[in-house]
Amino acid sequence: MSDPKVGVFVCYCGANINGAVDCEAVKEFASKLDGVVYAATYPFMCSDPGQKLIKDAIKEYGLDRVVVAACTPKIHEPTFRNCLAEAGISPYYLEFVNIREQDAFVHMGNVEAATKKAMELVAGGVERAKRLEDVPQKVVEVDKSCLIIGAGIAGIQAALDLGDQGYKVYLVDKEESIGGRMAQLAKTFPTDDCAM
Numbered sequence: 001m002s003d004p005k006v007g008v009f010v011c012y013c014g015a016n017i018n019g020a021v022d023c024e025a026v027k028e029f030a031s032k033l034d035g036v037v038y039a040a041t042y043p044f045m046c047s048d049p050g051q052k053l054i055k056d057a058i059k060e061y062g063l064d065r066v067v068v069a070a071c072t073p074k075i076h077e078p079t080f081r082n083c084l085a086e087a088g089i090s091p092y093y094l095e096f097v098n099i100r101e102q103d104a105f106v107h108m109g110n111v112e113a114a115t116k117k118a119m120e121l122v123a124g125g126v127e128r129a130k131r132l133e134d135v136p137q138k139v140v141e142v143d144k145s146c147l148i149i150g151a152g153i154a155g156i157q158a159a160l161d162l163g164d165q166g167y168k169v170y171l172v173d174k175e176e177s178i179g180g181r182m183a184q185l186a187k188t189f190p191t192d193d194c195a196m
């Protein structure tokens, strides 16, 4: 198998990252790393033009691994996975490097240290990206039924919610009647209604 071709995309996030990290220096550093065939910066990588930059580079440079150095993957990892898929490569060939919350935000005011840390994070991301493997996806039929063990108030509510969503629910409890602790209470705050 041929060596992976890695693309590195460093996001400014406006001044959120670029105000603390010298993003252009990170890009230059990344472009010289082993396996990297393309590196770029962009003010807002998650914007439509930013995503287009990635997709175009994948096609033009034959990239088969992508490193995005930006924010927490909690926000935009799905965005960039879609980007890869739309450009025709596995969405699992993405490596996300957080240089915002884990770097820029904690080293604001120390550009030299923040930039050095960003370079180290990106270098690690590139090495991880080169080792990524595809994760084949398959669709599996599942039986729309579920088992809930414990028929206290949480179990009963879960059973009702799942039932409303069309699931057949099996609710079991070790006791002879349902209700758990709730069934032992005479009244509940604040309405003084009967607990059951």
Ligand code: SF4
Pocket (backbone or CB within 6 Å): 011, 012, 013, 014, 043, 044, 045, 046, 047, 070, 071, 072, 075, 076, 100
């Ligand atoms: S990808 Fe993340 S870091 Fe970049 S502009 Fe969007 S929110 Fe900001």
